[in-house]
Amino acid sequence: MKKIRAAIVGYGNIGRYVLDALKEAPDFEIAGIVRRNPDAPQPEELSGYPVVADAMQLDNVEVAILCTPTREVESHARILLAEGINTVDSFDIHTGIADLRATLDPIAKAHGSVAIISAGWDPG
Structure with missing residues (x-):
């Protein structure tokens, strides 16, 4: 089975849960995690995954799961969709x-x- 390569864009609470979900999904492969400061020390759970500042630095990303603050979604989505x-x-x-x-x-x-x-995760 070909796995879907997914990038996690943003690594706060939502990003952590998305990482957990993707680890358990047999049809997904984690392409990497996009963070504002990829050169800072990273949490232990990210070891083994590429951590980058821009999704374009990752190989063969098929889907980007946007775990950013809501007001940043549009700007990230515009760039990724255009790619x-x-x-x-x-x-x-x-x-x-x-x-x-x-x-x-x-x-x-x-x-x-x-x-x-608007796929979910709204805490309200």
Whole structure:
């Protein structure tokens, strides 16, 4: 079975849970983790995975799971989708979901990628 190569973009609470979930998913492979400061000492659980500042530094990423603060989702998604990388996010500004879809949909379609928006994790 071919595994889906996934990058985790952001490593806070959501990123930690996504790492745990991906480790258990037999159909996924962790391509790496994107962090603001990849040169800082990293948590032990990240040993063995590439930790980089930009998802473009990772090889063959098929999907990027955006675990960033909600207000950063759009900027990350625009870049990744334009590179043909699918995205999944947890955007939770409920009044802004339709606008986010309107922004990301044409970018995804133009580059053969898919954006799954507001997929959950909203703590409310």
